[in-house]
Amino acid sequence: MKPQMRNTYVSKTVAALKPSGIRRFFDLASGMEGVISLGVGEPDFVTSWSVREASILSLEQGYTSYTPNAGLLELRQEIAAYLRRKFHVDYRPETEILVTVGASQAIDLALRAILDPGDEVIVVEPSFVAYEPLVVLAGGTPVAVQTTGADGFQLHVAQLEQALTARTKAIIICSPNNPTGTVLHPAELEALARLAKEHDLLVIADEIYAELTYDDGYMSMAAVSGMRERTILISGFSKGFAMTGWRLGFAAAPEDILQAMLKIHQYAIMCAPTMAQYGALEALRSGERDVAEMRSSYRRRRNYFVSSLNEIGLPCHMPGGAFYAFPSIRHTGMTSEQFAERLLIEEKVAVVPGSVFGQSGEGHVRCSYASSLEQLQEAVKRIKRFLARL
Secondary structure (H helix, E strand, C coil): CCCCCCCCCCCHHHHHCCCCHHHHHHHHHHCCCCCEECCCCCCCCCCCHHHHHHHHHHHHCCCCCCCCCCCCHHHHHHHHHHHHHHHCCCCCCCCCEEEECHHHHHHHHHHHHHCCCCCEEEEEECCCCCHHHHHHHCCCEEEEEECCHHHCCCCCHHHHHHHCCCCEEEEEEECCCCCCCCCCCHHHHHHHHHHHHHCCCEEEEECCCCCCECCCCCCCHHHCCCCHHHEEEEEECCCCCCCHHHCCEEEECCHHHHHHHHHHHHHHCCCCCHHHHHHHHHHHHHCHHHHHHHHHHHHHHHHHHHHHHHHCCCCCCCCCECCEECCECHHHCCCHHHHHHHHHHHHCEECEEHHHHCHHHCCEEEEECCCCHHHHHHHHHHHHHHHHHC
16 A cells, blocks of 8 residues: 655745745846836945956966865955954954855854754844744744834834743844844944843844945944854845855854854855855955945935935935835835835836835835936836826
8 A cells, every 4th residue: 555645745844934025026027128126135236356356366276176164264364354353343263253155144054053942033123034034944933023113213122121031042133224224323232232141142143234334333243342252243245345146154153153053054055155255355355445435325325315215205214224225105005015016017116015024014115225326216206106196
């Protein structure tokens, strides 16, 4: 007698995960002509020529073998110097820095390294779409804490404290935030540090947009007094250095946590791509001027785009970093998904519904201003025309 066939071989955990809402709208837009995409969070700059040249040279010189699992030591040394120079935090390159396949892999490794089944992780919303699924895939339970547009999506530590339980192990923050652009200021970071120390918590700090902070100096979570040993710092080269397709990130953390992450990385990935690592090495050594020029360009676009959104009737706080505006569409009476779908179909402007970033994102849409000023101007005209018809 043959055994009965299963209905599916797919894991129940994976089957229950929702596909990325960002990708859905990107795929819709890619099949239409004349679309202005404000959807995908990607710089519109090409990677600096010096970085591309360094990567090409590494190939010409035959550097095509595996690197050490943690990444080229030379690159880890440069990352350590960069973190010390820019953000005033010290890490040992030999044991406390890991080069990963993008910052997303670093977040995945961090969660898998620290979580046991049933551990809870507080996710501050609106949040990057990957956080909650990655917590689930690591066996943990995500607990959402909402922020609101009324105060520019600022973090209130009292809300975090109310969400704590005996199972809470970590808090994930992103500053500057994706999708809101909100930057956590020193007073908020220090309040969060007091909470973490009082309740013996880790903080996973996604700082991938740290280079794109516009108005004030940036403070890393790991630089707060007493937080280096409680912080897993996540960053990379995709956003600030315009290297999204290179898929190169890094994590810096206390040695015991970093080595646990490395253990998983050894089995799952082996090492990040060699030629990309040589490119990143050059980016850290010579890319500061290019980063500054990109940051200045984004600041100009932010100022134009956010003021224009407010002028045409979409209330929007001024983001302190990243390259996203997160205007409210509540007054239209539509859900964020309805608004995004109609705007795409009727005016060929692609934005992302705020609902994909968590419950507190509903009533907003994410617009990336990492597009040319001309495209942003045309997008504003189309959005204004769309609003006038409602």
